[in-house]
Amino acid sequence: MDTSAVRWNTGEPRRCPSCNSITIDSEKPKWWRVYTCHHCNTRFTRWPILAFALPHA
Template identity: 65%
Template sequence: MTTAVRWNVGKPHRCPECHAVAIDMEAPKSWRIYTCCRCATRFTRWPTLAFVLPHTGVRCTEHHTPKES
């Protein structure tokens, strides 16, 4: 499992690595781990707690697939 990085506090909907809009389906929630649709970076508000946080996956309308929860 790859580790998660901390999201940008000012723009939590954007990937902290490539700055793509990775969350446009919902308001970003600090207790979830998101995956960037462009570079596959996993990010969250609390990366040190990543081992207990649920992984939400890709949450952009362009790349989201129904099998993701």
């Protein structure tokens, strides 16, 4: 399993940093979670260096 992640967009944390689609629509983005885009499968979080230890949403 790939545990790498990229940093989310600081201005638009709800959007995928790769394809810019809205990924998080059910809640306010939480800095302690890793999100996966449904369109391009990019994993992103506020703190990508900690992605291996953060829970996935």
